[in-house]
Amino acid sequence: MAYTLTGEKCGTVRFDAETTGVITAESMQGSSKVTSNPMEQGADINDHVVNDPDKYTLTGVLIGGDEQKETLLRMRKEKDVLSYIGRIKIDSCVITSLKFDVSAKIKDGYSVTLQLQVINRTASDYVESGQQLMSAQDAQAPVSVSTSQTKATSADGLHTVATEKISSSAYAEYVDSFSSKASSSSGPTQRSTSAYSGA
Numbered sequence: 566m567a568y569t570l571t572g573e574k575c576g577t578v579r580f581d582a583e584t585t586g587v588i589t590a591e592s593m594q595g596s597s598k599v600t601s602n603p604m605e606q607g608a609d610i611n612d613h614v615v616n617d618p619d620k621y622t623l624t625g626v627l628i629g630g631d632e633q634k635e636t637l638l639r640m641r642k643e644k645d646v647l648s649y650i651g652r653i654k655i656d657s658c659v660i661t662s663l664k665f666d667v668s669a670k671i672k673d674g675y676s677v678t679l680q681l682q683v684i685n686r687t688a689s690d691y692v693e694s695g696q697q698l699m700s701a702q703d704a705q706a707p708v709s710v711s712t713s714q715t716k717a718t719s720a721d722g723l724h725t726v727a728t729e730k731i732s733s734s735a736y737a738e739y740v741d742s743f744s745s746k747a748s749s750s751s752g753p754t755q756r757s758t759s760a761y762s763g764a
Contacts, residue, residue, distance in 0.1 A: 567580065568587070568625075568651040569649070569651075570637075570649050571648050572640050572645035575640045575643060576636060578633050578636050578640075579633075580625055585627065585633055586629070587625055588623055588625035590622075590623070591623055591624075591651055592621065593620070593621050596616075597614055597615060598617065599613070599614050600615075618684065618685070620680060621649070621681040622679070623651075623680075623681065625676070625677055628671065630673070637677070638663065640660055641663050646658070655681060657684050659681065662678075662679070663677075664677065664679075
């Protein structure tokens with residue numbers, strides 16, 4: 566059975582017992598954080614449980630040269646997102662720790678220990694089939710540059726714009742219409758009935 570670790574950028578490391586090596590152990594670790602908030606009278610309340618990302622440890626042997634080792638080092642350095650297929654299957658993980666050991670038991674090879682951690686990936690917005698992207702719409706729109714937009718802006722204050730001219734004779738007639746009206750009276754100066762008396 567071949568074990569493979571495939572990256573999105575760096576290619577594939579294949580563990581084949583006869584040519585490149587073998588994975589000898591796989592382990593998985595899951596953990597959670599629980600927040601504890603002290604309450605009155607000494608009671609505790611646990612209101613949130615946060616699951617940590619799953620972690621996996623792979624232990625194995627590499628033989629047949631340094632090509633597989635260099636690929637693993639590049640996967641860690643470039644933060645490549647990996648998929649692992651072995652006895653267990655892991656999607657969307659990254660190498661968080663990588664260790665190589667040289668010993669007399671392994672001729673021209675290394676013992677290797679990898680720690681992988683699953684990552685959560687957010688999906689980008691999508692456009693339904695048949696819909697045109699906004700960037701494509703913008704590319705098709707005609708481009709027109711207005712010269713008024715390129716001129717420097719001057720702050721001249723507020724301006725009153727007359728949309729209709731008024732002749733001087735029309736204005737005189739308007740003023741005379743108020744002058745010809747009778748002046749308003751000042752109103753009575755005394756009461757027409759006697760004042761109220763509570764006596």
